[in-house]
Amino acid sequence: MxxxxxxxxxxxxxxxxxxxxxxxxxxxxxxxxxxxxxxxxxxxxxxxxxxxxxxxxxxxxxxxxxxxxxxxxxxxxxxxxxxxxxxxxxxxxxxxxxxxxxxxxxxxxxxxxxxxxxxxxxxxxxxxxxxxxxxxxxxxxxCEPFAIGAQAIRRADLQNGEAVVILGMGPIGLTILAQVKKRFDVEVIAIDPVRERLELAKTFGADHVIHPDQEDAEREVFNLTNGEGAGIVFEAAGVPATIEQSLRLAAAGGRIVIVGLTGDDVTLPGLQLTKKDIEIHGTKHSVNQFPGVIRFLNEHPELVRFFxxxxxxxxxxxxxxxxxxxxxxxxxxxxxxx
The missing domain is CATH 3.90.180.10 (Medium-chain alcohol dehydrogenases, catalytic domain)
Incomplete structure (x- = not known):
């Protein structure tokens, strides 16, 4: 071979x-x-x-x-x-x-x-x-990258009515966005420094997009969430700065799911963990997600054309x-x- x-x-x-x-x-x-x-x-x-x-x-x-x-x-x-x-x-x-x-x-x-x-x-x-x-x-x-996104969504324990932030509109961030918007009644804020990725995020259903080099992402998120922050934050960039930022974007009582991969150390503000009563979850690969993802992609073939x-x-x-x-x-x- x-x-x-x-x-x-x-x-x-x-x-x-x-x-x-x-x-x-x-x-x-x-x-x-x-x-x-x-x-x-x-x-x-x-x-x-x-x-x-x-x-x-x-x-x-x-x-x-x-x-x-x-x-x-x-x-x-x-x-x-x-x-x-x-x-x-x-x-x-x-x-x-x-x-x-x-x-x-x-x-x-x-x-x-x-x-x-x-x-x-x-x-x-x-x-x-x-x-x-x-x-x-x-x-x-x-199916494999969409299964990664599906596993991250499971870790988030997402509920209808949530405000959701996704940091990073690369392939995995987009798989999360597409499945969240098709499966839940939620408002999604997509953040990425690449303009082309933000345009694609709109195509995939993002309600708001933020270019962090041109806008104050944290201020915009709090403006869009009535000053509360996001109930769910997906970190899909794998950058220490955005992993650290996820704590600042999350609402009190919120949940963070770290999807991005980095080999670098990350510094987290310890007081925020207790002050906000934050939950932070890692996620890796997937468990029992393939059958559902196969059905999802078969039902939404239009996603492939953009992806x-x-x-x-x-x-x-x-x-x-x-x-x-x-x-x-x-x-x-x-x-x-x-």
Whole structure:
């Protein structure tokens, strides 16, 4: 099989490798579409804290099951599926609590395990989800990032009538925005320093947008919420300054969900935690979100048209990564097709 092996930062080598064989409870998937995640861009430029080289990255995947292992369900052969990439151990403390997304021994497809920037990969039978016939492969590749957004929304325990702030209108921020506006009766304020992303946020249903370089974001949020602040704040930028800002934007008794990934230390004003009685939640991967997300995207195909900015052949992966890195204002999601 052909595989794009990242041998070191900024270096992709197309190699011919043996096609993997599925273990007893695994399936062999022929990849049909793969989304490029922000984490893949950071694997490419060497800034992802989970980066290990050489490796085949790629975890936003759809494909067709070519072969099943000895103890896997033979009826799966030929099925079109999406892949749930976070594989938990089932034994550690979070796994025993049902929070498998926080597994301390997690094997992530596309970082710990070989990923889908290759023509084939093997996946546990339990981590493939059939998709409807009418759903195309590109849409299927969006299920993983939308599942991340769905998990963040679950962590927020969102209720109708809330004032919601989303910091960061990159791909994950947009998946949160789209699902919040379709599923709840809430008012959403989107904040991002890139004008093009704010325009897209309007398309996805944001009630208000704030450009923090041109407006005082904190003053505007409090003006829009009758001086209370936001009941729910999603931090989807992964920047220490916006993580710190989330406490200032949250209402007393509010809830903050940190979605963005940073390897830097963050300083939080301790008094605000108790004064406001704030709840702060991390969120990682997803738990039991794929079936609902598959239904959601199948019911709202119009979202795909705005979300996917580029579709490129798999062989152009390096060009796709460079474009995503150097022109983020032009890119929401690049999907590779095979």
């Amino acid at each position: 052909k595989a794009a092996v990242m041998t070191k930062p900024f270096s992709i080598d197309f190699q011919e490798l043996p096609c993997p064989e599925p273990d007893a409870h695994e399936v062999l998937v022929r990849v049909k579409a793969a989304g490029i995640c922000g984490s893949d861009v950071h694997f490419y430029d060497g800034t992802n804290p989970y980066g290990r080289y050489p490796q085949i990255f790629g975890h936003e995947l759809s494909g067709v099951i070519e072969k099943t292992g000895a103890k896997a369900d033979k009826r799966l052969e030929g099925k079109r599926v999406v892949i749930e990439p976070a594989i938990s151990c089932g034994r550690c403390y979070p796994c025993r609590k049902g929070r498998t997304n926080a597994c301390v021994n997690i094997e992530m497809i596309g970082s710990v395990r070989r990923g889908g920037f290759a023509e084939f990969l093997t996946v546990p039978e339990s981590h493939v989800h059939p998709i409807p016939d009418e759903m195309d492969d590109v849409t299927g590749a969006l 996917v900015t580029d579709i490129m052949p798999f062989t152009e992966i390096e060009r796709a990564l460079k474009k995503a890195k150097h022109h983020p204002e032009q890119i929401t999601k690049v999907v590779l097709t095979y």
